[in-house]
Amino acid sequence: MTPLAQTPSKQAYSILEFCQAFGIGRSTLYDQIRNKRLQVVKVGARTLIPRGEAERWLADLRS
Secondary structure, eight states, X not given: OOHHHHOTTOOEEEHHHXXXXXXXXXXXXXXXXXXXXXXXXXXXXXXXXXXXHHHHHHHHHHO
């Protein structure tokens, strides 16, 4: 079961939620963002990863 299948109604992940769901650390996540492998959106002070972007990122890892 993929992390996305565990939360079907979730439309965006916070940094902490994404790290927990995908089993990666914050440093790795920020590296992915910095190197343009993962796109995020800012909502006020919060950084969110949209579900579609998380799915694309995961698919790119598999290929």
